[in-house]
Amino acid sequence: MGRRARYLFSGLLLLVVAGGSLAWWLTKPDRWEAAHWEGLGEADLANGERIFWAGGCVSCHAAPGVKDDQRLVLAGGRTLKSPFGTFYPPNISPDETVGIGNWTLAEFGDAMTRGVGKDGEHLYPSFPYGSYIRMTAKDVNDLWGFMQTLPKSGNVTPPHELAFPYNVRLALGAWKLLYLSDEPRTQVNTADTKLARGQYLVEGPGHCGECHTPRDALGGFEEGRWLAGAPNPEGEGRIPDITPSSKSIGGWSASDIASYLETGFTPDFDTVGGSMVEVQKNMAELPASDRDAIAAYLKALPAL
Amino acid sequence: MKIRALMLAAALAGLGVTAVTAADEPQAVRQQLMKKVGKATGELSGIAKGEKPYDAEIVKASLATISETVKAFPDHFPAGSETGMETEASPKIWENMEDFKEKAAKLGGDAEKILAELPVDQAGVGAALGILGKDCSSCHETYRLKKN
Incomplete structure (x- = not known):
C-alpha cells in the first residue's frame, strides 16, 4: 500500500468512525x-x-x-x-x-x-x-x-x-x-383552563392519538391527520375519526361525547365497541370534569 | 319507442325487486333489529336522565322489546351473510357462534329479569341501563366492527 492509499484509507476509516459515533450519539437512549x-x-x-x-x-x-x-x-x-x-x-x-x-x-x-x-x-x-x-x-x-x-x-x-x-x-x-x-399536537386556546386540561389528557396520558391518528410506513403519525381516524391495527374495520370533521361523531355535542365516555352509549343509543370498550371503562373512572375537558378539546380541534 | 318503454318498465320493476329483496337480506334485518333495541334503550335513557317522566308502561314495553328482539337476533347470521350491505358484523361471529349466541342470550335474560322486577323510579331505570349497556358493549367489543 502506497503512502497516499494509506492516507486515503485512514481518512475513510476516520469518517466511518466519526459518522458512526455521531449516529450513535444522536440516537442513543436519552x-x-x-x-x-x-x-x-x-x-x-x-x-x-x-x-x-x-x-x-x-x-x-x-x-x-x-x-x-x-x-x-x-x-x-x-x-x-x-x-x-x-x-x-x-x-x-x-x-x-x-x-x-x-x-x-x-x-x-x-x-x-x-x-x-x-x-x-x-x-x-x-x-x-x-x-x-x-x-x-x-x-x-x-x-x-x-x-x-x-x-x-x-x-x-x-x-x-x-x-x-x-x-x-x-x-x-x-x-x-x-x-x-x-410539542403540542395541535393548537387550541390554552388560556381556557378546560381546553388546556383536555389537551393534556388527550395528547398526554390519554394517548388517544396512538389509535385514532394514521401512521406512515415507519410508524410515525402522518402530518396534519391528528385524530383523523386510521385502519384498525389489529385487523378489519377502522378506528374512527374523532375530529369535528368526522362523519360519525362530528355532529355530537360536547355533552354527547362526555356522556359516551361515562356510560358507553352514543347519542343514538348504540354502544361503544371494539378496543374502545376497555378505554371507556377507564374513562368512566375519571371525575366528570376530566371527561368534560376531553370533550371540549375534541370539539375545539380544527376541521380537517 | 315501445321497446324502450318496455325496457324502462323492466328496469324499474327490477329496481323494485332489488329493493324488496335487500330489505329481506339478513344483513338488513339484523340492522333493523339493532335499531329497534337502540330505540328502546333511548326511551329508557330519557327517563334515566330525567328528560322524560318515569312511566311504568314505557319501561315495561322497552324492556320487553329489548328482550324479545335480542333473543331472535343471532338467528339472522346464516352462512353467506358475512359481508355486504355495509354490515358491521365481525368475521369472529362465525368463528365463535356459540359465544356470540351466549352474549345475546345474556342481554335477553338480563332484560327479562329486570322486567320481572320492574324498576320503579328514575334511579332504578338508570341502574338497569348500566347493566344492559355493559351487556351490549361486551358483545360489540368482539363482534362488531366499525367501518368509518
Missing part, C-alpha cells in the same frame, strides 16, 4: 437528567389513581379477559398486533422479580416519558411514550406511587415477536429522532 425526578415528595395517591385511569394502563397490561378488581393486576399477557409484528405488553405489577417493583422513580419516569428501559435500552413505541412524554413529573410521581399499591403478579410474559429490521432496538433511536417530541 434519559432525563436525575434532577428531573428529584424533590417531588410524597405521591398524591388520589391523583395517581386519576392518572392511572386516564393513562389506560389496564387496557394493555391487565391479563386478557379479566373483570372488575382483577383488572388492577397488571400481569401482562395480552397481545398487541401491529404491521411490525406482535408485541407482548409486560408485567408491570410491583412484583420485585418479574414486575417493576425494584425500579426507581427515575427508571419508571424515563420509561414513561423517554422510552428508555431499566437497563438503558430503547423501548418500542407500542408503549405510548410518544404521548406520555407530555406528562408532568408530578403526575408521573403520583402514578408511580399509586402503582406500588396494586397487587403483585408472578406472570412472565414472552418477548416481542418482530421481523427484521424492526427487531433491532438500536434503530429505535432513529425513530425517536424522527418522531419523538413533546
Whole structure:
C-alpha cells in the first residue's frame, strides 16, 4: 500500500468512525437528567389513581379477559398486533422479580416519558411514550406511587415477536429522532383552563392519538391527520375519526361525547365497541370534569 | 319507442325487486333489529336522565322489546351473510357462534329479569341501563366492527 492509499484509507476509516459515533450519539437512549425526578415528595395517591385511569394502563397490561378488581393486576399477557409484528405488553405489577417493583422513580419516569428501559435500552413505541412524554413529573410521581399499591403478579410474559429490521432496538433511536417530541399536537386556546386540561389528557396520558391518528410506513403519525381516524391495527374495520370533521361523531355535542365516555352509549343509543370498550371503562373512572375537558378539546380541534 | 318503454318498465320493476329483496337480506334485518333495541334503550335513557317522566308502561314495553328482539337476533347470521350491505358484523361471529349466541342470550335474560322486577323510579331505570349497556358493549367489543 502506497503512502497516499494509506492516507486515503485512514481518512475513510476516520469518517466511518466519526459518522458512526455521531449516529450513535444522536440516537442513543436519552434519559432525563436525575434532577428531573428529584424533590417531588410524597405521591398524591388520589391523583395517581386519576392518572392511572386516564393513562389506560389496564387496557394493555391487565391479563386478557379479566373483570372488575382483577383488572388492577397488571400481569401482562395480552397481545398487541401491529404491521411490525406482535408485541407482548409486560408485567408491570410491583412484583420485585418479574414486575417493576425494584425500579426507581427515575427508571419508571424515563420509561414513561423517554422510552428508555431499566437497563438503558430503547423501548418500542407500542408503549405510548410518544404521548406520555407530555406528562408532568408530578403526575408521573403520583402514578408511580399509586402503582406500588396494586397487587403483585408472578406472570412472565414472552418477548416481542418482530421481523427484521424492526427487531433491532438500536434503530429505535432513529425513530425517536424522527418522531419523538413533546410539542403540542395541535393548537387550541390554552388560556381556557378546560381546553388546556383536555389537551393534556388527550395528547398526554390519554394517548388517544396512538389509535385514532394514521401512521406512515415507519410508524410515525402522518402530518396534519391528528385524530383523523386510521385502519384498525389489529385487523378489519377502522378506528374512527374523532375530529369535528368526522362523519360519525362530528355532529355530537360536547355533552354527547362526555356522556359516551361515562356510560358507553352514543347519542343514538348504540354502544361503544371494539378496543374502545376497555378505554371507556377507564374513562368512566375519571371525575366528570376530566371527561368534560376531553370533550371540549375534541370539539375545539380544527376541521380537517 | 315501445321497446324502450318496455325496457324502462323492466328496469324499474327490477329496481323494485332489488329493493324488496335487500330489505329481506339478513344483513338488513339484523340492522333493523339493532335499531329497534337502540330505540328502546333511548326511551329508557330519557327517563334515566330525567328528560322524560318515569312511566311504568314505557319501561315495561322497552324492556320487553329489548328482550324479545335480542333473543331472535343471532338467528339472522346464516352462512353467506358475512359481508355486504355495509354490515358491521365481525368475521369472529362465525368463528365463535356459540359465544356470540351466549352474549345475546345474556342481554335477553338480563332484560327479562329486570322486567320481572320492574324498576320503579328514575334511579332504578338508570341502574338497569348500566347493566344492559355493559351487556351490549361486551358483545360489540368482539363482534362488531366499525367501518368509518
